[in-house]
Amino acid sequence: MINDFIDYIYPRNIKCILCKNPISKNNSYSLCKDCFNKLNFINKGCLICGKPLTDFYKNDICLNCETNEYVFTKALSCVEYDDNIHKLIYSFKYGAKTYLSYNIAEIMNDKLKYEGIDFDYIIPVPLHKKRLRKRGYNQSLLISKQLSKINKKEVLNIVVRNENTEFLSKLSKKERIKKLENVFTLDKNENRIYKKDVLIVDDIFTTGTTVNEISKILLDSGVNKIYVITFATGKNIY
Numbered sequence: 001m002i003n004d005f006i007d008y009i010y011p012r013n014i015k016c017i018l019c020k021n022p023i024s025k026n027n028s029y030s031l032c033k034d035c036f037n038k039l040n041f042i043n044k045g046c047l048i049c050g051k052p053l054t055d056f057y058k059n060d061i062c063l064n065c066e067t068n069e070y071v072f073t074k075a076l077s078c079v080e081y082d083d084n085i086h087k088l089i090y091s092f093k094y095g096a097k098t099y100l101s102y103n104i105a106e107i108m109n110d111k112l113k114y115e116g117i118d119f120d121y122i123i124p125v126p127l128h129k130k131r132l133r134k135r136g137y138n139q140s141l142l143i144s145k146q147l148s149k150i151n152k153k154e155v156l157n158i159v160v161r162n163e164n165t166e167f168l169s170k171l172s173k174k175e176r177i178k179k180l181e182n183v184f185t186l187d188k189n190e191n192r193i194y195k196k197d198v199l200i201v202d203d204i205f206t207t208g209t210t211v212n213e214i215s216k217i218l219l220d221s222g223v224n225k226i227y228v229i230t231f232a233t234g235k236n237i238y
Contacts, residue, residue, distance in 0.1 A: 015030075016030065016031055016032035016035050017029070017030045017031060017035075017088065017100060017103055018031060018032075018035040018038075018084055018087070018088060019032060019034070019035050029103050029106055029107055030103050031103075035084070038084060039079050039084065039085070040052075040079055040080035040082065041078065041079055042077055042078060042079060042080060042233070045076065045077065046060070046061055046062040046064075046065055046236070047060045047061055047065075047074065048061055048062075048065040048068075048070055048074065048075065049062060049064065049065050049068070049070065049075050049205070049208055049233075050074070050075040050076045050077045050205060050228070050230075050233060051064075051077070051205070051233050051234070051235065051236045052080055052233075052235060052236070053236070054235075054236075062236045063236070064236060068208075070208060070212050070215075071212060071215045071216055071219055071226070072200070072208075072211060072212060072215040072226040072227070072228050073225045073226050073227055074117075074227055074228070075205060075208060075211065075227070075228035075229075075230070076111055076112070076115055076117070076227070076228065076229050076230070077205050077229075077230045077231070077232060077233035078107045078108060078111045078229075078230075078231050078232065079107070079231065079232050080232065080233070080234070080235060081204065081232040081233060081234045085231075085232045088100065089203055089204065089231070089232065092104070092139055092203070093135070093139050093203065094135070096136070098137060098139075098142055101139070101142035101143045101145070101146045102146050104143050104146075104203070104231050105143050105146035105147040105149075105150060106146075106150070107231065108143065108147060108201070108229050108231065109147060109150045109151055111229065112151075112199075112229060117199070117227050117229075118197065119153065119197040119198055119199040119225075119227055120153070120193075120196040120197050120198065121153060121154055121155070121156045121192065121193060121196060121197075121198045121199070122144045122147060122148055122153050122154065122155045122156065122198070122199050122201055123144075123155075123156050123157075123158065123159060123193075123198050123199065123200050123201070123214075123218070124138060124140035124141040124143070124144040124155065124157060124159075124200075124201050124202075125140040125159070125200065125201065125202040125210060125211065125214065126138065126140075126141075126157070126159050126160060126161040126184070127140075127161060128161045128162075128163065139203055140201050140202050140203060141155070141157060143201055143203070143231075144157075144201045147201065153199070156190070156192065156193065156198075158186055158187040158190045158193075159184055159185075159186060159187075159214055159217070159218075160184065160185050160186070160187070161183060161184060162182075162183055162184070162185055163183045180209055180210060180213045181213075183213065184213055184214050184217055185217065186217050186218070186221055190221070193218065193221060193222070193223050194221065194222040194223070195222055195223075195224050196223060196224055197223075197224050197225040197226075197227070198218060198223055198225075198226055198227070199227045199228070199229055200214060200215065200218075200226060200227070200228045200229070201229055201230075202228070202229075202230045203230060203231050203232070204230055204231065204232050204233065205228070205230040205232070205233040206233070206234065208228075211228045211230075215228075
């Protein structure tokens with residue numbers, strides 16, 4: 001009833017979430033046709049990290065993943081990161097446009113169905129409590145909750161970020177790994193994930209360091225398979 005009331009007060013599919021022009025209620029993901037066509041949806045991605053593969057790649061694994069030691073089973077991303085996606089994610093994370101979590105979750109769910117990925121639980125990437133207080137919400141948790149409403153899988157908000165690390169976007173991969181060592185822990189009383197398949201949810205996949213560190217503690221706790229879904233990722237640099 002609450003969700004229906006919110007939809008009545010703030011109905012979806014009135015304006016495009018990118019250009020803000022009026023759209024039909026039947027438009028996919030609350031996007032106008034022009035903006036929909038501008039998005040670079042990832043149809044062919046690396047079988048490990050999910051980054052888009054160009055015709056240059058003869059194999060299904062990118063050169064980066066041939067040397068990387070990712071411990072998760074498979075990562076998926078929905079769209080390539082560009083200026084339009086940057087504006088969308090920035091307004092979602094820092095502009096309090098939390099309603100975008102619904103549209104992002106819709107796109108993620110369709111990607112999961114297309115790839116045939118099944119899982120038992122959804123696990124959002126956590127924020128440190130200081131950053132959570134400042135921002136007011138965890139964007140990964142909001143997406144996870146919307147994804148849960150769509151596919152009826154339970155969200156387990158069980159990973160804790162113990163250190164308020166600096167923003168990692170300007171750090172190299174080696175620097176990120178060092179910064180994130182022992183940053184994440186798991187609820188000690190949590191046993192539902194034992195021998196289960198889980199889905200880690202985040203907004204952006206850059207180097208994969210964050211989700212990989214979380215995957216390590218999940219594996220130590222007896223998780224079977226770990227899938228990762230993010231909204232956006234950049235192109236392979238190799």
